[in-house]
Amino acid sequence: MRNDVKARRAERRWSQAELGERLGVSRQTIIAIESGKYDPSLPLAFKLAAVFEVRIEDLFTPTPTE
Amino acid sequence: MRNDVKARRAERRWSQAELGERLGVSRQTIIAIESGKYDPSLPLAFKLAAVFEVRIEDLFTPTPTE
DNA sequence: CAGAAATGTTAAGCAAACTTGACATTCATG
DNA sequence: CATGAATGTCAAGTTTGCTTAACATTTCTG
Numbered sequence: 001m002r003n004d005v006k007a008r009r010a011e012r013r014w015s016q017a018e019l020g021e022r023l024g025v026s027r028q029t030i031i032a033i034e035s036g037k038y039d040p041s042l043p044l045a046f047k048l049a050a051v052f053e054v055r056i057e058d059l060f061t062p063t064p065t066e
Numbered sequence: 067m068r069n070d071v072k073a074r075r076a077e078r079r080w081s082q083a084e085l086g087e088r089l090g091v092s093r094q095t096i097i098a099i100e101s102g103k104y105d106p107s108l109p110l111a112f113k114l115a116a117v118f119e120v121r122i123e124d125l126f127t128p129t130p131t132e
Numbered sequence: 133c134a135g136a137a138a139t140g141t142t143a144a145g146c147a148a149a150c151t152t153g154a155c156a157t158t159c160a161t162g
Numbered sequence: 163c164a165t166g167a168a169t170g171t172c173a174a175g176t177t178t179g180c181t182t183a184a185c186a187t188t189t190c191t192g
Contacts, residue, residue, distance in 0.1 A: 001109055015138060029180055031140075038179055039108045041148080043067055046128045056122045062112045081168060095150055097170075104149055107178080 002061045006034040008052045023047045068127045072100040074118045089113045 009019050009030075016030040023030075025044065033040050033048075039060075040048060049056045075085050075096075082096040089096075091110065099106050099114075105126075106114060115122045 026181055042105045042108050042111045042126065043128060045108045060108060062109060092151055107149065
């Protein structure tokens with residue numbers, strides 16, 4: 001699963017910590033998602049889409065193996 | 067997080083086992099998601115949307131606490 | 133260049149998502 | 163009514179998502 005979080009966050013000039021606060025998760029979680037270490041849960045994916053004002057499908061792209 | 071999986075599956079007249087096979091997960095996972103025991107992972111949510119030919123946002127609705 | 137802010141890295145632990153297995157109950161349909 | 167298919171339920175185990183914490187490195191700004 002690829003995602004666009006880092007670029008979207010950069011556009012808004014939010015720090016990882018600030019994005020975490022907006023979403024109610026830790027900075028480590030942001031790092032892990034941005035770096036592709038793991039995928040967010042579905043509720044967190046909805047929150048991410050909400051803060052960036054896009055659809056989930058615009059923020060995340062399933063990769064072949066998924 | 068509310069979802070529409072049970073109703074969509076019923077429309078297609080698929081058994082829980084068959085849906086599980088189409089998604090590559092166990093029947094228990096289908097039961098758990100349909101009954102609201104837990105939310106699917108993001109990759110599984112994408113697959114669910116794909117097999118039902120809808121958008122994730124049409125299949126899942128975040129509840130206030132999420 | 134100094135200090136602060138942001139990011140990177142590692143690690144240990146808890147909770148949620150998913151698995152397999154076993155068995156009981158309900159729902160067709162012949 | 164009998165047999166099989168579908169669904170329900172319980173349990174124990176693994177993996178993934180998320181947490182806190184500590185510290186190192188890079189980037190920004192005065």
